[in-house]
Amino acid sequence: MKVLITEYLRINLDTENWECRRCDHVLNSARENYKRGLRVYDRDPREIHKPLLDPQRYARTYSPDPQWCRILEYYCPNCGTMFEAEYLPPGHPPLHDIELDIDALKAQWQGREEVTEPVTGPDLALEKVLLGRKLHAEHEHGHHGHRG
């Protein structure tokens, strides 16, 4: 039995390992931080969010300040898929972001069918927005208030 945890991570409940969903590479023990099974690169944020304003003229260019912010990119050591892009101040300890109780997970999935493809839920947030816009469009929004 394997449980999908993110777009790129799954846990093999039988071997208790983290695995890459793209290349099936076994990363490390599911009882550890999955990041320990990945490779990391300290990316200058200006390489992704490139300066749009002329850096000769302006200090603020729409790029993040590399003295304040770095992007830690986490890659599968086998296939190079990027699992996470973690934005941190320089030198800040990476976050242990997923720490699941593996015994509880095993017990929980005993009564469930294995899911091999992720289920997509209904896009309720967008539905509500569209409904709100429809309602709004039905109303006359005339000028009111602030008249002298």
Place this chain on the structure above:
Amino acid sequence: MNDMPQKVELSGEDQLLLDKFLADNRLFLGPDPEIMRNHKIQPRSAMEETALAGGLDPHQVHHVRGLINAALSEAFTMVNQMGAAPGAKWGDLVTGIYTAQGDLAMIAPHGIIAFAACCFYPIRFIIKNWIDDPTVGVRDGDGFIHNDARYGGVHNTDQSMMMPLFYKGELVCWLSSTIHEGENGACEPGGMPAAAESKYDEGIKMSPFKVVENFQLKRDLVTFLQNSVRDPKLQLEDMKVKLHGVMRLRERIIAILDQFGKDMLVGTLRSHLEDTEAEMRRRIREMPDGTTRVLQFMDSSLRENALQKISLAITVKGERMIMDFRGTAPQFMNRSVNTNIASFKAALCTGLLQNIWPDLPHTMAVLSPIEIISDRNSIIDAEGEMPQAMSLMPMFKACVAWTIPMNKFNYSLPHKYSAIIASQYDQAATFIYGGITQHGDVTGNFCGDINGNGQGARSHADGEHSVSPVFGFMCDSGEHEINEEDTPIIRLGAQRIAKDRIGFGKYRGGMGYEQIATARGSGMWGFMTGCEGSKFPSAQGLFGGYSCPSYQLLKIKGINIFEELKKNPKIVEVFDIVRLMNEQPIKGGRYSSNDMGMTFELCDEGEVYMICQGAGGGYGDVLERDPELVMKDLREDLMSHENAWDIYRVVYDREQLVVDVEATAEARAAERRARIARSQPFDTFVAEWVTPEPPAHLPYFGSWDDNRRIYAQNPAINLKVVMDADQLQGVFMPNPKDLQIAALEAQLAAQGAELEACRAAR
């Protein structure tokens, strides 16, 4: 040294007498921690027990719930249509119904959740303090007003009208309406003063008080309030609007009571709360046990850049969910970006319903089963004396705080209640304004653009552009023609999508749009902006998706665009921020790129101010983006060709936008190999990269490697303290102008010394 007096042991009778004396003689009925720290629904009252004792027909409950919803919706529409505040016009309002003991039961389907999720606090205050107070009392026909967030509320720019509903002489429920009014007499116009250095700079601070008797506004009190704000007509008009919205709601609820009886109404409200709470617990049980975490970094106090950390760990165990915010930055004593914990929780409630489970009923019961832990005196749990006029900053973070850790729990579930979505752009990216209008009125408020945040990318699709604010599905970004009729603000150019400002990913975030504004026809006008994210991006990506970029406030000062256009109508080919700033077509202008946090400043006629609404975070690895979606972004002019290669590694014909599938696959494979080559194993990387403390050059606030130790570090004044998280003190920040003066004086002194040295050498 004097001897300390011995504690006197009181008899039971004397103790009771003392307790009564103290209760009867409280010198100040301030915000009550017993009320303000309790976000849970209360135990059933006797009235609720009676109503539910016989059991209710679920079909009839459903029917009554529908009628209440329709009544709330009708009252909402009334307030929306009649309200004068820009916030009311574009959906920044709510109507709600509360149980007799002050639990928020239901809100209007299109209303702002957080407004109502705060309003039960002042209602509970009224119940606790005013019902039995002979000088106040609560009677049929009374209405109460309030705006101070310290008694419950998002921020002091919102005003509520709260009315008890009596039926056959008995208090059966409470009704409310709240609008983001804007102006409130603060030290800056518009109601959200980033310049507030104490709570006494925040303008009028209404604790809950009676302003309506016999269903009529008390004109003496209305006049006092009008006299306290810059927009007295707005104050009067919207007080009337809210009152009559609530009165219509009251009529409808009384009709329900007449038809179905008190027990059915009371039972429906109570069972709605209990059913929602039960459903929440059921959904929590479905989640895996464990802990997921997220960090959020706010990079500005709106007076200076300062990195403030919000730390969140969500732990699930069975049907328990604990949100642990310990490790978060300490409160600022003289900056407005603090919030009290009650307001923060209301934003959490909003975020859960907006981003995670939008299908759940919009009631406080969704938050009721969740345990929330915070450090007292942190920026999200600030004490009452702290300024909190720009509490939106941490509260918007609360709205999106769920997205990353909850999706790390919920992705695995065999049944999902809604789509997986990365973080929405979470800044109040709009112009706040004030001054004298072209009609000669004094005013202050904000533009509806606040409602145009880009949606986060979804696990199955790109995010929608400028979809809604983080705090409400239903708000519209407004019609500028109406704004131009009311105020001297003129928009230059269309609302262009902010090209290349993208949260990249397999699916990209929805993008924001450019806002280019100037003023015309006013004797005195000015703007402020209150956003973070100019140095450290604000909307986070998910599962390998990138965040949005940083955003800036751009200005062209010292010009009059109207004069320039009169002289040469073609001087600006297109009002596009990047081109204007890089090409500088108007000679003699002072072009500057600034932090998105700007306190109020005057805008002379024809000077240009430019900001963007921002993009939502991206989803997934950029190398997995369908190349055809990359071409679509190019065709729609959302992105430059450089990014198609640099970010997405797509090989294509630039003229025809035809993808070379094979070459793209090869390029992407090569990039994946390059990633492996340039990176390090995690443990090796951590050993080299992690520092024991925050870098000395950063103004940094919050924990670093241990949530029990909180840093307050400001290199500008050589401040560095480390506090125990449970003993937090507020941080006092220097006046940025004092720092600037000191720097200039030092420069002057150094140059003076140099001059003296030159003279001495001659």
